[in-house]
Amino acid sequence: MLSNLKDQPADKILTLMQSFREDPRDEKLDLGVGVYKDASGHTPIMSAVKKAEAWLLESETTKSYTGLAGDPAYAAAMRSLVLADSVAADRVAAIATPGGTGAFRQGVDLIRTASPEATVWVSAPTWPNHLSILKTTGTPFVEYRYFDASTGHVDFDGMIADLDSAKEGDVVLLHGCCHNPTGANLTDDQWRQVADLLLRKKLVPMVDLAYQGFGDGLDADAQGTRILAETQPEMLIGASCSKNFGIYRERTGILFAIGDAAQTKTVQGNLNHLNRQNYSFPPDHGARLVSTILTDDALRAEWQAELEGMRTGMLDLRQQLADELRQRTNSDRFDFIAQHRGMFSRLGVDADKVETMRRDHGVYMVGDSRMNIAGLNADTVPILAAAIAKTCG
Known part of the structure; x- marks a missing residue:
């Protein structure tokens, strides 16, 4: 029975995560995995x-x-x-x-x-x-x-x-x-x-x-x-x-x-x-x-405050990235990033450009150009903006 099984196609995001781990470069960005990360790249347990x-x-x-x-x-x-x-x-x-x-x-x-x-x-x-x-x-x-x-x-x-x-x-x-x-x-x-x-x-x-x-x-x-x-x-x-x-x-x-x-x-x-x-x-x-x-009123208030901090932090990163890209490309092409909501945005560029950003700049995002905004922090936004501007600008 088991000999009749065929290999299943590899999950693209899990494969991307493995490639990121194997990349020896110090300056690299993991924008593929779909989990929230704080500024230190850690997924914390909420205090509540x-x-x-x-x-x-x-x-x-x-x-x-x-x-x-x-x-x-x-x-x-x-x-x-x-x-x-x-x-x-x-x-x-x-x-x-x-x-x-x-x-x-x-x-x-x-x-x-x-x-x-x-x-x-x-x-x-x-x-x-x-x-x-x-x-x-x-x-x-x-x-x-x-x-x-x-x-x-x-x-x-x-x-x-x-x-x-x-x-x-x-x-x-x-x-x-x-x-x-x-x-x-x-x-x-x-x-x-x-x-x-x-x-x-x-x-x-x-x-x-x-x-x-x-x-x-x-x-x-x-x-x-x-x-x-x-x-x-x-x-x-x-x-x-x-x-x-x-x-x-x-x-x-x-x-x-x-x-x-x-x-x-x-x-x-x-x-x-x-x-x-x-x-x-x-x-x-x-x-x-x-x-x-x-x-529980107290726990709920604590949870909502922490969640609000996560939400507004991602909005700040979105605005920072959109501003950086406007400055570097001298256009409003990427202003939509600040208007999107949640962890993800799709750049709308082809898979070849995504691969170029990975190869030349250590930027890992899904092949359809989906990137996880929560994978960034204030220090790495300029790195990503430079990679996007050089590759797609």
């Missing part, structure tokens, strides 16, 4: 998380399983964080998942269970694992225009034109904020136009919210998701706590399914069934930390 862990260590009395859906307190806390009062609680079913990836996979499996003929529409480009999971599960998908590499902004007219050709019952995958890999987001007005199209075409939105709090703030980053929740009869949302709580290795995510209140019990039962068939009971440690922080 440390305190919640200490409290949990002292107070936890069992390591027995939680329910199939996970801890109800976690679901309630995350529902409040993501949705606020945009939708009635009795319309929302939820399951805890291993990270945002697990939420997306369970969401795809729910789609296949409920509507196997549905096509999933995904932005061009999108997070590569979206496409990988859709292909692995045999789920039909179509790309819609999203990013205009020539301007560095959303091709909204192209997006709307493409989605207008979707058929009733199709699913539209949307990034809630901090679009990965481009950093280009929809405005609130554009979200409302998308909501109108979804209603008119009877399409089902599926939102991937992986970076809430990394863009314009916790509430602002959830605004698009809440606009949809207020207006759509049905909706799926996958949320991750990896970035905004810094608990990557705890694999803490959640999947929400919003529908008619009369169907919530059935929807919840189907979500529970999906968890049972996949990994039975979801991990709890990270979820317990999140619910502890979100339900």
